[in-house]
Amino acid sequence: MLWGCFAASGTGNLQRVEGTMDSVKYQEILGKNLMPSSGDFVIGGVFSIHNYVNTPENNDTSQPKAPRCTGSLDYREVRFARTMVFAIKEINNSSELLPGVTLGYQIHDSCSFVPVAVKVIFQLANGIEPVFFQNQSCSKSATVHAVVGESSSTPSIAMSRILGPFGIPLVSHFATCACLSDKLQFPTFSRTIPSDYFQAAALARLVKHFGWTWIGAVRSDSDYGNNGMAAFLQAAQAEGICVEYSEAFHKTTPHVKVQHVAEVIRKSTARVIVAFIAMGELLALLSELEGKALPPLQWIGSESWVTNREMLRFHLCAGAIGFAIPRSVIPGLPNFLLDLGPAQVSHSPLLTEFWESAFGCSLGGIQTPPGLKPCDGKQNLGDLQNPYTDTSQLRVSNMVYKAVYAIAHAMHSIICTDELHCNTSIRVQPQQVMEHLRKVNFSRNGYKVSFDANGDPVATYELVNWQVKDGHMEFVTVGHYDASAPDGQVFTMKKNITWASGQPQVPVSVCSESCPPGTRKAVQSGRPVCCYDCVPCAEGEISNATDSLDCITCSADYWSNAEKDECVPKPVEFLSFHEVLGIILTACSVTGACMSIMVAAVFYKHRDTPIVKANNSELSFLLVFSLKLCFLCSLTFIGRPSEWSCMLRHTAFGITFVLCISCVLGKTIVVLMAFRATLPGSNVMKWFGPLHQKLSILAFTLIQVLICMLWLTISPPFPNKNMKHYKEKIILECDVGSAVGFWAVLGYIGLLSILCFVLAFLARKLPDNFNEAKLITFSMLIFCAVWFTFIPAYVSSPGKFTVAVEIFAILASSFGLIVCIFVPKCFIILFWPEKNTKKHMMGKMP
CATH class of the missing domain: 3.40.50.2300 (Response regulator)
Incomplete structure (x- = not known):
């Protein structure tokens, strides 16, 4: 060259x-x-x-022209x-x-x-x-x-x-x-x-500031556009912003390329366009977009065009915002620009061409376009309104x-x-x-x-907004950006922004709507990360922020609420006195205890009658007392479990039931011995008199007491928060501690119950008027049936229903004993007194 x-x-x-x-x-x-x-x-x-530029065609036969x-x-x-x-x-x-x-x-x-x-x-x-x-x-x-x-x-x-x-x-x-x-x-x-490095970072922060995550991008196919857009896309990716399309073209490219870019913009779903583009390319693009049916587009501009007044004629860019070089004042420059006359202009080819172009007249220069009238000397630059005379910004x-x-x-x-x-x-x-x-x-x-x-200066920008005032588009500074400012003060806003199509609200440009708290984002397959589905958090997980990437698992004692946006304490479940089931069981327990007291009162009042004397009144009173304790011990299973209540409920249950069964067993043995005593030459009753009966009951009960003491010493029951059965709530229950101790207590009760049932079954055919073997048989049959069904029901019942099953078993077996053994006698005493005679008891009445 x-x-x-x-x-x-x-x-x-x-x-x-x-x-x-x-x-x-x-x-x-x-x-x-x-x-x-x-x-x-x-x-x-x-x-x-x-x-x-006019590039002449050259050949190899003549000197190349510049x-x-x-x-x-x-x-x-x-x-x-x-x-x-x-x-x-x-x-x-x-x-x-x-x-x-x-x-x-x-x-x-x-x-x-x-x-x-x-x-x-x-x-x-x-x-x-x-x-x-x-x-x-x-x-x-x-x-x-x-x-x-x-x-x-x-x-x-x-x-x-x-x-x-x-x-x-x-x-x-x-x-x-x-x-x-x-x-x-x-x-x-x-x-x-x-440098565009700072502008790209500022534009990315701007887009993030207004919540736009789905944008389009156009750029000049030049060093300015390609490098600037590359820096912006890198910064945007770091801010979590996705780009639907990124198109590049140059003003010298065929018009079909400009049409393609315009069509991409028209069909896109992004409502925000970042234009890192030179003025020449943008003029071509906006000219192509004018007249097309377009949704409101929010233009984000680079400093190359966002303050260029030649762009104000494109109303589809109304509301555009972008970073511009700070506005300044240069004293004396406006007057200097206007202080030109034909004499000064004629000394410079550039100023001559400028003068003739601005006023449309000829100064008589060599390169003056034909057809222009001569300048008459009255031309004044102050009368013009063009980018040369505009010194407002x-x-x-x-x-x-x-x-x-x-x-x-x-x-x-x-x-x-x-x-x-x-x-x-x-x-x-x-x-x-x-x-x-x-x-x-x-x-x-x-x-x-x-x-x-x-060789770069400190990066400072003004955020410029295109606002329509009095029918004219104007550049309004609405914010500032200073790269040298401390974190948090780099980007400041000072005025409200007028958005695309004059909207007062910030336009929305997202691929997917924000996921509310209680959900998490799940990226759609094959699409950018900004395109996602909102998936509700699983049970026990929450998300307390918008657009959460993951759900947070609540701690062990907490559970997610219905909206899945907060961890709340898990409800603690136990059988309470205030709920319906607790009230019913409490009522049944108190009824059973009252019934035991009433039976004891009837027997005590009629203690001298034959039916009371014939049924071993001492054992009867002890049995009634033990039944009352059985009814009352069920109350220890209701209420909030504590360390003492857990130890009391199991030991009290085990001891009172052994006392009750021992009494029934004693009555059964007395019946059998009494029948044996009627045989000639039999002296068996002397080996099972009243003292022996009491000692046997005491011995049977002391064995259970010993088992309970060992249980409480080695591994006693204790209150436990059961979180395995239900994830959404805590079951407050009494852990048995030592399973061997628990099943030893139940097993001993079961052993005595089976022994009592066998003896009563053997004595079932004795004369009805002479003994109560049939009644004991029926009662023990009910007792054993209840406790045999209790085991699978106890193991399979969840939560507080485990305790309810245990209480039901206690009450059912207790009611079975008192109804089968004492209710018939009380009925005779109260409503059929004529049968309450010695002759009738001896079977001598017809």
Whole structure:
């Protein structure tokens, strides 16, 4: 592209090589310096002033022609170029910065096209004259000491790769690609605008802040768009955000590609679109989307377009939000921009073209488009409303302003010994400017300027919202982002946001609705993690937050509530006096005890009657007393189990029942002995008299007492929280402690019961009037049947019903004894007294 010298020496000097091209052709290739100005030191400027490039078709029969910038002017880029001129003139008139030193400038147009940008940067570096002197050495320093530009990342990358080996610093005002922070590839690159790395992190936080987890993404198919979107997607993934689609295109791609992207947006379910895109691509996309039936879309913009007034004509972007460069004020710049007249304009090809384009008239220039009327001299820039004259929100212009001042401060530190003396004879090398540029730290108009080791400034942004006021779209600052602030203060909001289609509520953009507390997210197969089903937590598990990934298992003493969002204490279950079952059993127990007292009272009142005397009144009274204890011991099984109640209920039950069975056994033996005593020559009754009967009952009972004492000593019963049978509640029960002791007590009762039943069965055929063997047989039959069925019922009954079965067995067997043995006698005593005679008892009555 360049026929000249571009080999770098160790000191950054450029060495000219011989060329053979004539001056006219050489000038044609290099192009024109749009805004030149001489000075002691020269700063280069590169801006994307035109929107398109004219690339001629070349062949092998003629000299190749250079591409030429053409098309409409970007008025905002013209403002950037003029801002650079303003800053340089302000520095030249300053007595504090570079006093006595004049800065010059050379401003070129790259039209955001890499080949043109490369051509321009070689021209700035080499300072090519139109005439070659073949016999003269061309070793000299670069023409410019630093370059300001470019507005796009891709041309800046190409420019920086060329300037890097020569040590010429490039300070960009609008190239944000994070890749440019790599000092191994771009050692001389710096910028006054933050890197996209910080913007991507800020956008991800913004999306997360408003609860959007399902978004679409469009980007420019360039270094800016691809690197910026890659950084954003990485940050978004860390925040748990999913991307439904990510489309890339360039403004030079076929129109069918733009149509495809527009169709993807129209058919998508995401209602939020993050656009990391340059203005040219976005203009093409919005033009394609206009007029289509679209749902309300919330646009999230990067700094490249979110404050560009040319975009305000697209009402489908109303409510858009995005991070922008902070708004600033540059005193004197608005007047400087408007202070232009035909005389000044005619000295610059760029300003001439700008004037003719803005007013639609001709100044008589060589390249004036045909058909324009001559300018009459009455044109006034103050009457125009375009991006050039709009100084209400100087954002990127301030970045240009700070870039020029940063270069000036670097040069001041090289050639100036103090604030009043500077030596213009010092030969300043670009490498020196680059080294001092990294060390600058100053404030201008209230804005700090400094660079880190990567040549990046501190990342600060304004959150801008597109709001409609009085029928016009405006940029409203609603928040701030400061990467240097402490955690928790990086992102702040200060105003309400107007959302897409003027909605006051934050739009919803999720693949799946949030899972409420009590459920967990289950990812749908083959879809992103943001697409999920809400699965209710299992029993005993909870989730107390929205969108829980897992359910939490409650601790052993707790259980999940009905909503599965809180662990509540498990209900403790035991047989209580206050519940229906407890009341019924208590009533039955008290009834049985009262019945025993009534029987004892009847027997005591009629103790001298034959029927009482004939049935061994002492054993009868002892049996009635033991039955009353049996009825009352069932009450110890009701109520909240405690350490003492657990020991009492089992031991009291075992001892009272053995006492009861011993009495019945004694009565049975007495019946058998009495029958034997009626036989001639029998003296068996002397071996089983009243004293022996009492001793036998005492002996049988003491054996059970001994078993209970051993049981309580070795491993007594104790209250236990049973959590195995039911997961949702705690069964408070009495653990038997030693199973051997428990079954030994029951086994001893069963042994006595079987013995009593066998003896009573043997005596069943004795005369009815003489003994009560049949009644005892029936009672023991009931007793044994109850306790034989008790065992499987006791083992299989759950919770408090285990205790209820045990109480039922006690009451049933006790009622069986008292009803079968005593009720018939009481009936005779009370209602059939004529049978309560000695003759009748002896069987002598007909």
